[in-house]
Amino acid sequence: xxxxxxKIYEGKAKILYEGPEPGTLIQYFKDDATPFNTEKKTILxxxxxxxxxxxEYFMTRLNTIGVQNHFIKRLNLREQLIxxxxxxxxxxxxxxxxxGSLSQRLGLPExxxxxxxIIEFYLKDDKLGDPMVTEEHITAFNWxxxxxxxxxxxxxxxxxxxxxxxxxxxxxxxxxxxVEFGRLWExxxxxxxxxxxxxxxxxxxxxxxTNEKLDKDRVHRDxxxxxxxxxxxxxxxxxxxEMPTVIQGGLH
Ligand code: ADP
Ligand code: MG
Numbered sequence: 001x002x003x004x005x006x007k008i009y010e011g012k013a014k015i016l017y018e019g020p021e022p023g024t025l026i027q028y029f030k031d032d033a034t035p036f037n038t039e040k041k042t043i044l045x046x047x048x049x050x051x052x053x054x055x056e057y058f059m060t061r062l063n064t065i066g067v068q069n070h071f072i073k074r075l076n077l078r079e080q081l082i083x084x085x086x087x088x089x090x091x092x093x094x095x096x097x098x099x100g101s102l103s104q105r106l107g108l109p110e111x112x113x114x115x116x117x118i119i120e121f122y123l124k125d126d127k128l129g130d131p132m133v134t135e136e137h138i139t140a141f142n143w144x145x146x147x148x149x150x151x152x153x154x155x156x157x158x159x160x161x162x163x164x165x166x167x168x169x170x171x172x173x174x175x176x177x178x179v180e181f182g183r184l185w186e187x188x189x190x191x192x193x194x195x196x197x198x199x200x201x202x203x204x205x206x207x208x209x210t211n212e213k214l215d216k217d218r219v220h221r222d223x224x225x226x227x228x229x230x231x232x233x234x235x236x237x238x239x240x241x242e243m244p245t246v247i248q249g250g251l252h
Contacts (some may be wrong), residue, residue, distance in 0.1 A: 013051070013201055025084045026075065029055075029197075049077045050230045051199035053239050056080060058163065058198040067158050069194035070182065085182025085195050088144050091122040091130060092152050094160045095176040099204055100217075102176075111211060117160055119153050124180070151192040152181050159194065167205060170236035172214060175204035200230045 006018040008025060017026040029048035052074065059071035070082040095118045098108035102118075121138060122130045138144050144152070156179060164174045179198070183190035196202070205214040214229040234240040 013048075014197070019081060019084065023084050024072065025082050026079050027082050027197075028079050046227050047201075047230060050227070050234050050240065051197060051201055052078055052080060054199045054230075054234055054237065055197040057237060057239050058166070059194070061166070062159060062162060062194065062198075065158075065162060067155060067162070067194055068191070070196075082195075083184065083193070085184055085193055086190070087124075087180060087182045087195060088148065088152070088192070089124045090133070090138065090143060090152075091124055091178050091180060092156050093120040093122065093176060093178050094118070094156050095120070096160070096164065097173065097175040097206075099175050111206075117157065119156055121149075148181075148183075148190075148192050155181070155192065155194060159198075163198070163203070166237070167203075168208070170238075171208045172233065172236065173206045173208045173211075175206055177203040200233050205233060 005026070008016040008018060010016075013030055015028040015030060017028060019025045029052040031047045056071065056074045059069045062069055063071065070085055072081040072083060074080045095102055095114060098106075098112040098114060099110045102108060102120075103110045103112075121133050121135070123133050123137075123143070124130060133143075135146070135149055138149060139146055159179060160174070160177070163177065167174045177198070179194060179202070180196035181192050182195040184193045200215045203215055204217060206212065207214060212229075214233050216226060231240065
């Protein structure tokens with residue numbers, strides 16, 4: 001990794017660097033910051049690599065079915081070149097099956113299929129704990145326009161259909177996932193474009209046969225376990241078949 005590059009932003013899972021051309025950024029995928037089991041450190045080091053590849057896989061395919069997104073190309077194990085967007089400060093969550101905060105708030109048993117896919121909006125604000133917001137809040141505070149909300153909902157449902165199919169085909173149930181969107185300005189027009197990442201960090205994934213959790217909900221268990229399930233997701237999707245060897249060798 002070049003040290004001359006200007007760091008634009010460092011978040012919980014990724015770092016954004018200035019890209020080679022105006023309007024581009026380099027998205028660097030970090031590993032989990034909380035290695036509570038130091039013996040597992042080399043294995044833990046695989047997370048960013050796996051997420052970079054899985055996100056590349058889905059963004060590339062979504063592009064071919066007309067869901068425009070920020071992905072340009074993967075640069076190396078941990079980095080991808082992306083289009084710089086004006087990020088809409090919302091996390092868009094699509095749910096197919098009750099789990100997590102939805103189960104808690106509405107008293108729905110985890111694993112209960114929802115009557116239809118449900119879209120929720122959360123304000124991206126770590127200090128406030130990403131509170132849920134409605135369209136009323138979003139338009140009143142000008143976080144996004146009504147048209148942009150419509151675009152984000154339509155795109156999210158297309159992403160949901162695509163991801164549900166892709167995961168379903170390899171025996172994984174897509175319980176829910178989170179996406180972010182940004183604006184790509186062309187003169188006075190802003191197009192809403194899919195941004196950020198699609199990975200086991202942003203998806204709740206259960207094995208279709210056993211309902212075993214294959215995502216970061218496992219984070220409360222052994223971390224090596226978490227990485228193993230991320231690698232399992234990648235293997236099932238047919239990417240990173242070489243992953244176990246790569247992890248053993250240690251990654252940079
Ligand atoms: P956070 O902790 O804020 O979630 P991450 O570690 O996920 O941050 O780093 C990615 C950050 O980059 C996020 O804040 C996300 O909104 C932003 N981002 C994602 N894609 C783009 C893009 N194409 N252009 C500009 N910013 C982006
Ligand atoms: Mg993030």
